[in-house]
Amino acid sequence: DALIFLPKLIFTGKELIGENVERITRRMGDLRDVFEDKAAFEVMDPNLIAYHVSSIFPVKEGTPGGLFMGITYLMPGKVGDEYFMTKGHFHSNIDRAEFYWGVEGEGMLILMNEARDVWAERMYPGSLHYIPGGIAHRVANVGNSILTFAASWPSDAGHNYGIIAREGFARRLKEVNGKPELI
Numbered sequence: 001d002a003l004i005f006l007p008k009l010i011f012t013g014k015e016l017i018g019e020n021v022e023r024i025t026r027r028m029g030d031l032r033d034v035f036e037d038k039a040a041f042e043v044m045d046p047n048l049i050a051y052h053v054s055s056i057f058p059v060k061e062g063t064p065g066g067l068f069m070g071i072t073y074l075m076p077g078k079v080g081d082e083y084f085m086t087k088g089h090f091h092s093n094i095d096r097a098e099f100y101w102g103v104e105g106e107g108m109l110i111l112m113n114e115a116r117d118v119w120a121e122r123m124y125p126g127s128l129h130y131i132p133g134g135i136a137h138r139v140a141n142v143g144n145s146i147l148t149f150a151a152s153w154p155s156d157a158g159h160n161y162g163i164i165a166r167e168g169f170a171r172r173l174k175e176v177n178g179k180p181e182l183i
């Protein structure tokens, strides 16, 4: 089962369990700020699972010099003409970078700098994405199956969801004539 793959990873010979591993689930009800089409959002089941994130924390959050790793499982689906997507964030220590890489399924990594320029990269099994510091990041599932991607980020990065929750991304990824397009 892919969802329990991560906790079985071995870290320097010791199996990571308990406090070192966390699995969070985001449901539609947690994604109120994300989608533009409020009418389409309101008729959706707020308990519907949008994504899980299984993460490994080999060191304490905030430790300089360490790394975290997580796997996100993003469900397929749409709200109006927008694909299911992650909340998206800047890092709290805004200059901290991150790697994302595609494991299964089809996605788009949506990126935005502090000047609010937006661009996107196609995610697919084996795709590798370097997200420099200062770049907000969010992923949309543009396929019909689960999108799985992994991420690794510095243990002192932190997450700032506030800016994106308030102001969103400057462009939205929508399905236009059956294809994803940034608008």
Ligand code: F6R
Binding pocket: 053, 070, 071, 072, 086, 087, 088, 089, 098, 137, 138, 151, 153
């Ligand atoms: C960590 C990171 C990913 C995301 C995950 C869920 O810095 O970027 O592990 O946390 O893909 O997305 P958010 O956190 O935006 O809900």
Ligand code: ZN
Binding pocket: 089, 091, 098, 137, 153
């Ligand atoms: Zn991040």
